[in-house]
Amino acid sequence: MGFLVCFISCQRDDTFQDTKAESQLDLKSVNTKDVVKTYKFSQSTKNAQNWITPYFDYNDSIRINNSSAYIKVTPAVTDIPNAYTRLFSLNIDGEIKTVVYNMFPNDRSSRLAFYGSVIITELNGDILSAFEIENNLFTKYYHVKGSGVDVSILEMISKNGDGCVDENQEDLWVLCGEEVIVEGDPPEDSASIIIIFVPVLVEAGDGGGGGIPPPTPTEPSATATDTNEDTCPPGMVKDDNGECVEPLEECPDGYDRNDDGDCVKDPCPEIVNQLSDSDYKAKLDELNTNLNTWHTDEKGYGLTTTGNAYSLPTSNNGHSINYSGINLNTVVGFVHTHPCGENDVGSGQNTTIVSSAPMPSPRDIRTFISLLFAADDNNRNIHDVYMTVINCHGIYDLKYTGVIGDLHNWNMSKELFKSYFEEYENNNELAFKKYLDEVVQISGLELYKYIPDDITDGYELENLDLNQNGDDVESQNDCN
Numbered sequence: 215m216g217f218l219v220c221f222i223s224c225q226r227d228d229t230f231q232d233t234k235a236e237s238q239l240d241l242k243s244v245n246t247k248d249v250v251k252t253y254k255f256s257q258s259t260k261n262a263q264n265w266i267t268p269y270f271d272y273n274d275s276i277r278i279n280n281s282s283a284y285i286k287v288t289p290a291v292t293d294i295p296n297a298y299t300r301l302f303s304l305n306i307d308g309e310i311k312t313v314v315y316n317m318f319p320n321d322r323s324s325r326l327a328f329y330g331s332v333i334i335t336e337l338n339g340d341i342l343s344a345f346e347i348e349n350n351l352f353t354k355y356y357h358v359k360g361s362g363v364d365v366s367i368l369e370m371i372s373k374n375g376d377g378c379v380d381e382n383q384e385d386l387w388v389l390c391g392e393e394v395i396v397e398g399d400p401p402e403d404s405a406s407i408i409i410i411f412v413p414v415l416v417e418a419g420d421g422g423g424g425g426i427p428p429p430t431p432t433e434p435s436a437t438a439t440d441t442n443e444d445t446c447p448p449g450m451v452k453d454d455n456g457e458c459v460e461p462l463e464e465c466p467d468g469y470d471r472n473d474d475g476d477c478v479k480d481p482c483p484e485i486v487n488q489l490s491d492s493d494y495k496a497k498l499d500e501l502n503t504n505l506n507t508w509h510t511d512e513k514g515y516g517l518t519t520t521g522n523a524y525s526l527p528t529s530n531n532g533h534s535i536n537y538s539g540i541n542l543n544t545v546v547g548f549v550h551t552h553p554c555g556e557n558d559v560g561s562g563q564n565t566t567i568v569s570s571a572p573m574p575s576p577r578d579i580r581t582f583i584s585l586l587f588a589a590d591d592n593n594r595n596i597h598d599v600y601m602t603v604i605n606c607h608g609i610y611d612l613k614y615t616g617v618i619g620d621l622h623n624w625n626m627s628k629e630l631f632k633s634y635f636e637e638y639e640n641n642n643e644l645a646f647k648k649y650l651d652e653v654v655q656i657s658g659l660e661l662y663k664y665i666p667d668d669i670t671d672g673y674e675l676e677n678l679d680l681n682q683n684g685d686d687v688e689s690q691n692d693c694n
Contacts (some may be wrong), residue, residue: 215270215366218647225635227460231528237405237409238307239306239307239434240305240306240307241278241283241304241306241407241434242283242302242304242305242607243275243284243286243304243305243434244286244305245281245286246270246286246288247651248303248305248310249268249270249286249288249301249310249312250270251304251310251369251682252303252310252312252529252682253266253301253312253335253337253634255682256292256312256337256338257337259594263338263339263368265292265293265294265339265368266290266292266299266301266443267288267290267292267461268288268289268301268316269288269289269290269291269451269461269462269582270288271462271659272288272451272452272453272454273287273288273454273669274287274289274452275287276302276436276437276440276441276667277435277437277440278304278407278436279393279404279433279434279435279436280432280433280434280435281407281435282624283304283305283434284434284459285297285302285303285304286301286302286303286304287300287301288300288303288404289301289451289452290302290314290447290451291317291451291461292314293368294316294367294423295448296318296319296448296452297316297317297318297448297535298316298317298319298445298446298447298448298449299314299315299316299317300314300315301313301314301315302315302411302677304407304411304673306407306411307413307585307682308459309683310409310682311412311557312338313334313335313342313410313411314335314336314337314339315332315334315410315441316332316333316334316335316367317331317445318330318331318332318333318448319445319448322532323445325445325458326349326443326444326448326522328347328349328350328442328445329348329349329443330346330347330444331344331346331347331348331549332344332345332347333343333367334410335367335568336368338366339361339366339367339368339369339393339424340364340365340366340367341358341359341367341591342359342366342412343355343356343357343358343359343409343410344356344358345403346403346522347438347519348430350438350439350442350443351402351403351438351442351545352402352403352404352405352438352442352684353357353402355409356426360406376519377485378639386438386656397600402438403438403439404435404436404437404438405435405436405438405441406433406435407434407436410436410441413535439540443471444456446517446527448463454631455461460461465477468631481597481613481615481660482593484613485662485675486549486596486611487512487598487601488598489664489673489675491662491674493517493521493548494517494549495522496650497515497517497523498549498602498604498609498664499549500524500606501514501549501550502609503664504603504606506551506553506554506604507551507554507604507605507606508553508554508555508606509533509553509554509555510551510553511528511531511553512532512533512534512535512550512551512552512553512570513525513528513550513551514535514548514549514551514580515548515549515550516545516546516547516548517545517547517548517549518545518546518547519544519546519594520544520547525565526540527539527547528548532545533551533570536579537581538565542584542585542588543588543591543592545588546583546585546598546599547590547598547599547600547601547602548578548581548582548585548600548601548602549600549604550570550602550603550604551570551603551604552554552572552573552575552603552604552605553603553604553605553606554572554605554606554607554613570635571603571631571635572605572607572635572642572646573603573642573643573645573646574601574603574610574612574646575625575627575631576627576628576631578601578603578612579601579612579654580626581598581599581601582600582612582614583621583656585601586596586599586601586614586618586621587618587621590618596614596618597613597614597615599613599614600612600613607642608664609662609663609664609666609673610646610661610663610664611662611663611664612660612661613657613660613662613663614656614658614659615659615660616656616657616658616659617658620656620657620658621648621656622656623654623655624654624655624656625648630653631649631653632649634646634649635654641686641687642679643661643678643687644685644686644687646661647678647679647687648680650685651680660676660677660679661678661679662676662677663675663676676689677689
């Protein structure tokens with residue numbers, strides 16, 4: 215059954231304007247990981263409805279006029295019949311905003327020339343606005359959000375599979391008989407970024423006016439052909455080659471789709487097994503003491519595939535673990551300390567004061583990646599590999615949920631590494647996650663924190679990730 219949507223136009227003497235001066239609008243592009251987090255956050259709310267299936271493995275972008283930022287485009291399918299759907303995402307004034315751009319073609323529509331309507335909604339289904347479109351150009355705009363009635367596209371589906379069509383007014387926009395829409399004529403060849411993402415109705419002055427003012431020469435906007443041309447049939451998605459394809463199937467049991475859209479093995483079983491391993495737990499318990507985590511030399515162990523543990527050699531007069539010369543082919547992971555506080559290294563005039571990095575160092579990360587390659591070369595599960603660091607702040611572990619082909623080199627500058635901890639001196643976890651995301655940039659490289667549980671004599675685990683605003687870390691207890 216087709217899904218035809220109409221609204222009754224209710225003209226008012228109102229004008230659609232930006233919520234702030236265009237010169238103050240701060241637009242930034244977002245990456246796929248940010249879009250995934252925003253989407254997951256929307257689904258974690260109490261009344262969330264799972265009506266969208268995004269495909270984060272396929273991504274595109276739309277340029278923004280008068281801005282260096284781009285709209286991130288993620289194809290999706292929904293529960294709505296006869297809709298070609300995409301997520302549009304953009305960072306606006308420091309906040310990541312994602313809207314759902316639903317396109318409903320009519321009989322005149324083709325892939326390169328779209329005729330029909332567009333309904334823009336929030337991720338929860340609340341309708342923000344709508345457009346009529348002819349030959350890819352915007353011909354009519356309907357301001358729904360500020361019209362005084364909250365309307366959900368999901369309610370339209372539940373009331374009538376045809377979208378509450380009023381057959382006697384099929385040339386007008388009718389929403390289940392509700393006269394709730396303010397109509398305006400937009401510029402045909404572009405749409406303001408604000409109108410797409412956060413439409414706000416502002417009453418006009420004494421002169422009235424109505425309609426939508428054309429974008430000024432410097433106003434950020436999206437070109438109509440970029441948003442509406444080259445579409446796919448409803449229910450299909452566009453892949454990275456620009457081809458319309460059937461949506462991917464769900465990942466098999468035991469696998470999750472990562473931020474790049476790949477089905478990767480769920481790390482939880484490996485982490486639970488790791489924490490349950492008596493040899494690994496014994497080393498955690500031994501090293502996680504004040505004696506080993508304050509004002510002392512680094513100390514650690516390598517654990518092999520046969521369950522044996524051996525002490526790691528040190529350098530720099532005992533201050534640093536030395537991985538040189540270790541045969542990684544039989545090593546599952548390393549667990550070692552980064553003691554807090556300053557220590558004297560050397561003697562006499564050669565004495566220097568040193569302190570360990572509060573989190574895994576660039577050398578630790580590089581060695582962890584070498585362990586992943588060694589495991590892959592020896593046909594072992596790369597998700598079993600770990601790099602555990604213990605200090606006075608806690609127990610931190612690096613795990614990898616990605617695929618071997620995504621591993622790469624990065625800028626290992628010690629000064630660059632230190633600069634993050636200087637910038638976020640009161641939040642080591644935030645500093646390290648920022649470093650991983652902004653410098654290392656390996657998708658699937660995850661940070662876990664293990665917290666001793668006095669009741670079970672085991673360890674609770676937390677997956678640490680940046681919050682939605684990127685200004686702190688948040689704990690995700692997906693494996694507990």
